[in-house]
Amino acid sequence: MEKPIYPSPYMRITQGFMMGTHADSYAIDDAGSDTGIDFIVAPFTGIIKKIYTADANEVWLESSEPVIYPDGTVDYMTMLFAHDNDISNLFVGKVIARGERFYEEGVAGNASGNHVHMECGKGKFTGSGWHKNNAGYWSINNGKNPTECLWVDDTITILDSYGYTFKRIEPEVVVPDTPLEDNTSIDTFPAVDDQVDSDNTNDKDNNVDSSEIVKPKLIFTCKSDDIYAIELKAGQKLYLE
Numbered sequence: 001m002e003k004p005i006y007p008s009p010y011m012r013i014t015q016g017f018m019m020g021t022h023a024d025s026y027a028i029d030d031a032g033s034d035t036g037i038d039f040i041v042a043p044f045t046g047i048i049k050k051i052y053t054a055d056a057n058e059v060w061l062e063s064s065e066p067v068i069y070p071d072g073t074v075d076y077m078t079m080l081f082a083h084d085n086d087i088s089n090l091f092v093g094k095v096i097a098r099g100e101r102f103y104e105e106g107v108a109g110n111a112s113g114n115h116v117h118m119e120c121g122k123g124k125f126t127g128s129g130w131h132k133n134n135a136g137y138w139s140i141n142n143g144k145n146p147t148e149c150l151w152v153d154d155t156i157t158i159l160d161s162y163g164y165t166f167k168r169i170e171p172e173v174v175v176p177d178t179p180l181e182d183n184t185s186i187d188t189f190p191a192v193d194d195q196v197d198s199d200n201t202n203d204k205d206n207n208v209d210s211s212e213i214v215k216p217k218l219i220f221t222c223k224s225d226d227i228y229a230i231e232l233k234a235g236q237k238l239y240l241e
């Protein structure tokens with residue numbers, strides 16, 4: 001299951017939620033790395049449910065599957081994006097993969113300076129996707145605090161979080177099944193003839209002809225102290241150096 005990633009790789013939040021034009025909504029504005037036009041990536045794998053070109057080129061993206069919220073709960077998520085100048089490449093029903101560049105900052109809808117306006121909604125796309133809130137602004141249905149929806153990881157450069165704290169996706173620790181996969185390597189075993197001490201070869205008590213020695217083909221190079229188990233059959237020999 002996916003953890004929705006903060007969609008602007010250069011987080012620079014220029015207006016927070018519940019203030020100004022975001023009164024009575026959990027919208028945030030992000031202006032990215034600089035004053036130019038930065039791209040926005042899909043926070044989760046989803047499908048475009050609605051496009052509204054009569055205002056600020058708003059696009060609603062609904063997750064294809066339930067996602068993991070930072071508090072651990074699991075539900076669908078819908079996000080609303082606004083201000084991209086050109087969304088001619090997008091259409092309702094288009095599927096976007098998590099992390100895929102699909103939207104851009106812009107000034108569509110009389111925005112002051114290139115930025116993207118983003119809102120998170122908990123659950124699937126509902127109704128017309130938005131409603132006029134008590135402050136008179138159109139706001140996504142089931143709006144939810146973005147810090148309770150989105151995650152950050154090492155791909156996100158945080159330039160200005162506006163004082164908000166987003167939960168970080170920790171890299172998954174891979175635990176090897178056996179020490180062999182992690183701590184050892186397999187080398188070709190050198191020819192036994194090169195290894196045999198000449199003094200021992202001439203020892204009369206040693207009645208084993210060197211030609212009878214089965215040459216092992218592989219040997220571990222043990223790179224860390226550990227306990228290894230090996231099954232030997234009667235008569236088999238184990239060589240350690």
Ligand SMILES: [Zn+2]
Nearest residue numbers: 027028029117
């Ligand atoms: Zn905004």
